[in-house]
Amino acid sequence: MEATNFSRIQIHIDRHRTTPGGLLPLLHAIQDDIGYIPEESYSPIGKALNLSVAEVHGVVSFYHHFRTQPPGRHVLQICRAESCQAMGSAELEACAKSRLQIDYHETSADQAVTLEPVYCLGNCSLSPSVMLDEKIHGRVSPEKLNSLIQAARNSK
Numbered sequence: 001m002e003a004t005n006f007s008r009i010q011i012h013i014d015r016h017r018t019t020p021g022g023l024l025p026l027l028h029a030i031q032d033d034i035g036y037i038p039e040e041s042y043s044p045i046g047k048a049l050n051l052s053v054a055e056v057h058g059v060v061s062f063y064h065h066f067r068t069q070p071p072g073r074h075v076l077q078i079c080r081a082e083s084c085q086a087m088g089s090a091e092l093e094a095c096a097k098s099r100l101q102i103d104y105h106e107t108s109a110d111q112a113v114t115l116e117p118v119y120c121l122g123n124c125s126l127s128p129s130v131m132l133d134e135k136i137h138g139r140v141s142p143e144k145l146n147s148l149i150q151a152a153r154n155s156k
Helices: 003-016 023-034 039-049 053-062 082-086 089-100 142-154
Strands: 074-079 113-118 130-132 135-137
Touching: 003 023, 003 039, 023 039, 023 053, 039 053, 074 082, 074 089, 074 142, 082 089, 089 113, 089 142, 113 142, 130 142
Parallel strands: 074 113
Antiparallel strands: 074 130, 130 135
């Protein structure tokens, strides 16, 4: 883990060290700050919160929201909840995976897009939905998804 990230992570650890049930808020703070939770941080997190490395790893790996690798410049999440599935999100998944040549939890070779599943965006009335960089898009067709991916690849 690079020194800059370690010092930033340590600030979050110190801030949440005495918070009852502080693991989840700590993990969110780290990911919000540096974009992911490095596996090298599990030990210092565990020591600070009196948890084993296995317990920290278990929580990080249980929640789909957490990443253990730096994301691409853009994060594309495809809703996999029931409403979106009923309205065609499986076709969007196939489209995104094919276009980006990756699977979920991976980043495209050009480092432009990280693809992630999400299990509800709260936009059921406009299914299927995706979220690109915290912006929700509804009634997404494969053509619209391709446009979103192209725009993400073209932007910095």
